[in-house]
Amino acid sequence: MPESEHSSPTSAYSDSDDETSPEQPAIPRYIAKYFLEETLGSGYSGSIFRAKHIHNGSVVALKVQRVDHECPTNRYERYLYPLLQGGKGMPTLYHSGVQGNWDYLAIDLLGPSLDGLFRKSGKDLMDLGSVCSIAMQVIARLETMHTRAVLHRDIQLGNCVIGLPPNDKVIYMIDFGFSKRYIDPLTNRHIPDSREKRDFIGNYWFSSVNVHCRGRVPSRRDDLEAAGLMFIHLLTPRGLTWTRNGVPKTSSAHDRLIGEKQTARPEDLCRGMPVEFEDFLRYTRKLRFEQCPDYAKWIQTFKDLAMENGYSGKEDFIWPPKPPVANAPKPFNTPLRAARPAVPREQMEGILNGLTNLNLGARPVLGDRTNVEEATKKAKDALIKSAEREKRAETEDAESVPPIGKSKAVLLADLSNKTSRAVDNAALAKYVQEFVKILQMNSSKTLTKEASRFLDVLYKQLDDPSVFIQPQKVTRTRSFGDDAFNERAPAHAKLGVVARLRFDVKNARTNKALAVLVADFAKVTNKCVGRSITKDGFIFLEGVAQRLTALH
């Protein structure tokens, strides 16, 4: 195999000025039985043409390369294609050979690459549904290749293409020029690992840290890590940071890129994304050299993630993307009004008693402080009594442990109702902790409609300092969903906001200050792709609970 530093999507950097290549012989119009039509693409080692068979009229993609090319990838590809034939998303090789100066491969004519489609869309980042479908398909393609003893070793967006109709929802892997068998056909054993410094095979953007930065031997884990970086790239506005300066032109630029890639922490790369992407990247990096990845588990994870966010969960890659279909978490600009009355029945009794005791008569109530104070005190006592009753009932439940068997949505709805009746910070702190536990019950950390409602209720409780003193106040408390509130929100949610919030929460001095942080958290989480609560998010929520206890 060619162990060179040449890679896609980049061409090799060179420290020398001697980049002039020898005079290129022109590619003929006919090669073997094919008439070369338009150029589909060119890579470092050759060009690809749409070509027509002169006898039967069949149309193929003809990959043409000079026989004396220093990186003769066609020569390797023709031995790998037979291993992959028939696998879903694996192109068929129809003919291959050498004619004159030209080495050619005739393969299935396919559609545009993911790179091309994404660039053409002009978007800053890709929608979550499309990335989940790419993840499901690319992981499945890697499983197919790996099951057939082949590593791809050059996973990148340009090497993932869609088929032509009717196969335009299927992602195909192409470019096996750097691919290699990792199971020795004679001994049936995995290729050996080695600590010897070796030339880098792969591409600058997505090749794994182990392979690219540490010169390790590629194995299955590295194909998956490259796929993971590709998914994260698609969900990062302007892409992974080390891709932003373009192809490194000098070895020092390449060294800088390596340094940046090597030191980037998964939690930073995946800030603001559904936690599944960070988990996947960490998983690939923890795999041992010879370990077989759990492909099925991760395909299922990305399917679940898609469905939780209102996408169909089918692996079909539909481009341009369709908006989420059903059960998508509602954005905050949909008013999240409580389903139950603002003042519960038990409290209403206390309120009415309080009002009765005001004994309004003909006296000017507003001027009479004693009446107001006494009524307020009575109302407060009634409310505290009712809360104590509720507290006693609750202590019979397992302390803060969400009951098993109820769905997350039901638990969250119950919790929101309890929170709306909370009368002190200690109760609120307890409910915030319970909220965290419920969200962590299973792998999905999405901010669902019910979870958003909890934050909305919490915000209202915190924002109105009178709420614990005057429960009878039923004026509409400002909600995240209110236009006026949204107008004051920053136009663009910043992905680093949650990281800041987890520090700011420690310094919040009042409930009102906490309310502002909760609102920011809810808004930014809601705006982020996937609406998933990240690790920073959970640390923030724990911080809210701690502050509430301290402010008690």
Ligand SMILES: Nc1ncnc2c1ncn2[C@@H]1O[C@H](COP(=O)(O)OP(=O)(O)OP(=O)(O)O)[C@@H](O)[C@H]1O
């Ligand atoms: N079967 C195909 N059908 C249609 N287009 C194709 C096909 N194979 C490749 N292409 C187009 O040609 C481009 C280059 O293909 P490929 O990556 O196989 O060539 P390469 O010479 O190995 O490139 P590189 O040196 O960049 O890896 C692809 O990005 C794609 O746009």
